[in-house]
Amino acid sequence: MVAAAAPSPCPNPWFPMEEGLSLTYRAGRSSELVLATKDVAPAPDGTVKATLAVSLKGRSGQTDLTCDANGVRTGLGGLEGTLLSASGMDVQVVNAEGAAVPAPSVMVPGGTWKNSLSVKLQPPAKKGGLRPTIATTFDKEATVVGEEEITVAAGTFKALKIKNITTARASRPGAEGRSMESFMWFAPDVGIVKLTTDGETHLELLKVDRPNAKVKPASIQGGAKKKAVKPTKS
Template identity: 65%
Template sequence: MAVAEAPCPNPYFPLENGLKLTYRAGRSSELTLSTQGVTAVPEGVKGLLAVELKGKRGETEAFCTSEGVRTGLGGLEGTLLSASGMQVEVVSSEGVVVPPSVNMVPGSVWRNSLSVKMQPPESAKMPGMVIATTFDKEATVVGEEEVTVGAGTFKAVKVKNTTTARASRPGAKGRQIDSFIWFAPGVGIIKVSTGDSTDLELLKVDRPVAAQKAPVANKKATKKL
């Protein structure tokens, strides 16, 4: 009789205490995602997900449960916005960032939605201006691929995201964007691309010393730990 896999930690978005992922964002910027303060809760585990980009930092709570991984800022988009320098207020958030690992199979679909109010910092030219935006996303698992990034070569799950961004007002027309994201088991996000451009590419994986003995992806990636 097969033993059911525990839902947490989720291998495609591991909330591992002390895990730090360094990416190249765009052409030259460096972005880091790190998890801290991970503790067990009745539903699974929770921790703090922090992002740093161009000297700015944002953070949000993240939770892993039997329903998948979700964050207080509604996913990767909201977390990145928190490091943009804008003041971000979440109006509503539904759905998960990543479903349970058993659902990460070709053809699987999940949806999430995030509505936010963003306000430029006081030092901006238009302080006090409020931008209300809603992001509706549908994610579909395409299949498995072997992907080479700066951190090494990984066997990853490729997911297509169709995101519609629109002003949060009745009748507002949305702008639809298709992108792809690759998740490697035990690591998480290793690449994000829109069209022909790579938005995020994993450069380095840092883990606590106690966890480095466990295999992460492959030999090339391990050498960079």
């Protein structure tokens, strides 16, 4: 019997790089975060490159996306760097290792991966104000807890629950770090649907827009129900 070929790592269903895909989230209690994918360019070697546009609190920015056999990487070192940039901070990536989202073969119950991001941060410029530079390193260890059905504002999804342990420390020798536990839920053909820390929701998916009229993935359930049409009397 001929063994079945391994599925291609790109496009990665857990971080779909689909032209025109736009995901709108509630960030915190009231702000809206929008992640939009554009300029998708598949390469002959199987890799895919694209641009991720980010909008948060009236500010916008963008970063490069690359999908290869190791997973999906961003030019700002993953979700953490992307959100820091959109918040108005000037972000200089000093070093980034590992994928923001690993290859599909790792995104299974029990799968684990690590990534690290070292950055230099400066607050938004203010007239006459000082702009101190903060050098910080984020080390993250992620584990796929298992499959779980989760309901958010955008609907009900069959998702993978991910446990993250992120340690933030000053980028200097001997600096002690502070660790934080968080959970993320990823739905296939959508990506992140929810992020929580200490039981508090920091990201919740509000809506998925696909201008190319792609059929919604089977993992999404619910949505608007059609009203029953009453038969007319003859």
